[in-house]
Amino acid sequence: MATTADNGVQSLNSGSAIEDRQSLVSSVQSQIDVLTDLSKRLQTLRQFPGGLLRSEHASGANQVLQVPPSSTLKGTFSKSIEDLRTLHVAAMEERVQEALRAAVESERRDGTEIEDPQGQESQERRRSPSPESPKPFLVFQHKVASPFPPLVGTLPLTLQDLPTYIREFNATHAKKMLLHIYLASGHESRKVSVPVVLRFLIPDVLRMFITLGHEEGVDGTASETSALMVESLTVFGSREKASASRNRAPLHSPYFQKPPHSQSEFIVFQKLSQWIVRALQSSPRVHVQGFMDMLVAYESLFLEKCSLCQRFLSAEGYLPPVARVRREDGAWEPQHATCVQN
Ligand SMILES: [Zn+2]
Structure with a gap:
């Protein structure tokens, strides 16, 4: 057949x-x-x-x-x-x-037709510099599309609602962290206007100055009812002092601690500032509530290890995990800035 x-x-x-x-x-x-x-x-x-x-x-x-x-x-x-x-x-x-x-x-x-599962990884490794050379600036928007949580069921904070928000925030995080409006020395009036500087303290960990601005309207102007947007931030050690003076100034005195326009002397707080400022730059509009949600996660700055390399100090620079990366479920994972970028 x-x-x-x-x-x-x-x-x-x-x-x-x-x-x-x-x-x-x-x-x-x-x-x-x-x-x-x-x-x-x-x-x-x-x-x-x-x-x-x-x-x-x-x-x-x-x-x-x-x-x-x-x-x-x-x-x-x-x-x-x-x-x-x-x-x-x-x-x-x-x-x-x-x-x-x-x-x-x-x-x-x-x-x-061939897809190498490790292809991208090995390409990145090939591009990455040797540990001795300084890291180039990496655009990490690819890694974290939106580093901050979206507002769900809440309106963006306005200047009008700021005092109430601060009171509620402090009640929620009583004795663990403290938020208040920072008034520069010589500020006579008690009236708060934009840009507002907030002072955020996590005792024994850090102190931050957060600058808030107004979201601009369609015509480029801002009004009292405009949403407040986070513009910038600087981070210091919780007891970092501006002057070498041994005289303990009153706690509320701006001379007691570093003013918001200066920079921390400690590299961990410098890196922390850089990480957050980059996250701010990668997001066009950052509302106060979502931003504060991330800052609260820094309570563990000196306690939790990096979720990527499982170490506390980074292999490069020996720093604690200064990055906080949001998970799907809304929790923040501590990570080294260097581990996130690799
Ligand atoms: Zn790590």
């Missing part, structure tokens, strides 16, 4: 096809091995410039009596140069070149 004969031929064909494929697979596998090995050697060598600056050489410089630092440095340098030379020779080998050609050909043929 014709059908049976056809089937016989087909199975014969598929038998040799399987053998062909198996030998193809093993040759592709060996090509992958060759390229992986080359990539590893290249990665090792790329650590070299940063490695020169690392502590092993710095501490080597202190042990001057035993080993002159210049010779240690020179030794490392010549070894790396030698490694680079042998890597170049290895890369020019025929089997490596053949594997590279096969990889290019393979990518050209079906690059669009």
